[in-house]
Amino acid sequence: MFQLLRDGKPRTRSELAVLTGQARSTIATRIDILEQLGLIASVGEASSTGGRPPATFAFNPLARVVIGVDLGAAHARIAITDLSASVIEIHDESLHIADGPKVVLDRVVEICHNLLARSGRAVSDLAAIGLGVPGPVEHSTGRPIAPPIMPGWDGFDVPGYVGRHFNVPVLVDNDVNLMAVGEYRTAWEDHDNMLFIKVATGIGSGIILDGALRRGAQGAAGDIGHIVLSDHSDVPCDCGNFGCLEAVAGGAAVARALEGTVKVPAGASLAAQGATAVVDAVREGSIEARTAVRDAGRSIGTVAAACVSMLNPSLIVVGGALVGAGEQLMAGMRESLYQRSLPLATQHLRVVTSQAKERAGILGGAYLAIDHVLSAEAIDAMNE
């Protein structure tokens, strides 16, 4: 019954009984419990044909708060939201994942406390935290597994370390998975089968099928950055293989290829700045940069075509810093995507850029946290 009310619409006891098929007495008991938990509130009276008008109840998203944390290679973005994922306060800073889990997570905890204070909420108001990291995460334990750009994090108990400061559940996931969830839930909820592709310094994806994030057997699903492009088998990748999509079309690879051909301020290095430098070069009108981005788009489109054949999504959302380079990336991508796919799979396919943009990750984290605390099982448990 509560899951029904999460849409925010107020309803009477009778309406809830009809919608759920449950007895009026059961509904009345559930409502009492949810009111005591603060999760729903009486919001006035329905119009009535006579007699005392019946009370209406609605979800109260401000009952508790959650925090969404998005950790990248060199940034932290953290937001506190209500139970409908509306952002209350947000904080951004540069933070280097390579400094190791203790340094990074201590700072994350500090920011969480600050955000709670700024929004005037007590620690006891916090219901859960959803946290994304730039590497693979074992879903069942929330521990990063062999993450290539996160030295010191392999197997680290992130939920335990963060959770002990707040005594709440901490859900940890790959950052691109969270971006996929954030994008899906805020902008595309009618596309139950969608693929989110992040094109930044690296390349990754998050897969939504039948309305839920699919993580695969060990949480590594969506790792398209290391799909091999046979026609680039001379390009070495950091992973030890050759011709990986990320090594050909990631922001770092494109920047490296442009080094020397694109003018940069004295002392600056394109390669070190990755996707940002490429976007800047395109914006400054560099033809070399535009061509390189278009080429990168074509390579991404080749892999996207394979994804489309395999998953038959109705939507591909492209996000990440390289999207800032403008239409060249999307044009290159669509070009090879449509060339390499069956008409059946692409006739209703939309290929768009991210709507949630840089907030996709924190919103995904917030949704992960909210879904966890408001699941039917969690509500039942609160009641015991």
Place this chain on the structure above:
Amino acid sequence: MFQLLRDGKPRTRSELAVLTGQARSTIATRIDILEQLGLIASVGEASSTGGRPPATFAFNPLARVVIGVDLGAAHARIAITDLSASVIEIHDESLHIADGPKVVLDRVVEICHNLLARSGRAVSDLAAIGLGVPGPVEHSTGRPIAPPIMPGWDGFDVPGYVGRHFNVPVLVDNDVNLMAVGEYRTAWEDHDNMLFIKVATGIGSGIILDGALRRGAQGAAGDIGHIVLSDHSDVPCDCGNFGCLEAVAGGAAVARALEGTVKVPAGASLAAQGATAVVDAVREGSIEARTAVRDAGRSIGTVAAACVSMLNPSLIVVGGALVGAGEQLMAGMRESLYQRSLPLATQHLRVVTSQAKERAGILGGAYLAIDHVLSAEAIDAMNE
């Protein structure tokens, strides 16, 4: 409660109350209803510490029957099973899908009647039919959509045409999807994330993620036969594109490539016989055929590696006629699969051949039918 009993284990009312968390009175009512429907039966008494021993109840899979239908390009395989998918009677014959829906489905209906008669069951005992066809199917309507090797079937109302003869639900799906379900449910239920690849005259796959078949937006997910191999971009495919996996490594393609180099009986054509001819040639010791099959395996492994990066399955099951060619196919496949995948994704990955073999499709059809009629909603509806 009923979903619990579907494992076949007998339980008492008290045990069911504990396991479901429902009130004993609710359980007692549900048991009465399910007994009246014949779906469960009292199967004796539990041992007791004193007083009257409590009755135990178990699922009665013989209460109804379902039929699984597997239609290929040139064959029909049809089985009648009980509600636990145990085969009661089975029938095999050659039947050409290209003869069109009415000819084919009229014959299917006739065989269904024969199977009911042979197993001594009335038409009213039939609960549902699960039917696989060799082409894409729109999941919501059960209609084939633009199926390349099924002239006359595009948009045909298969559920309506077959269902009217028996007045039961008819679930229609792609044949490889059904094989994936049959394989998963009968042999690999501990692998909730698995990929089934069929390598026969054509190539296709079925995707199980989080324990359920994933069909994508229009039912076309798993269509890996048309993923393009960049290093074979000179090979034309029936679909109008170049370099498709199926055009390079399908049984028909391999047979065509062997034409002229492998000895065949006078008047026979390898190409026309597809996968079967290739398997025969390998069994007769042809080195050319073995090399060609190994090469086909490598190409399939290239695409499988992309699937592994994308879906992170813990198991790949390979089925279809070309598996009969022996270890060369699997060896070639493993070779490029392991070469092109991240260690994280392959360290726990198993790559095996089909266990359900030629019965995978009919078993998948039976499970589709059974899941439909025994779903919680369907049971509730029977009760009204």
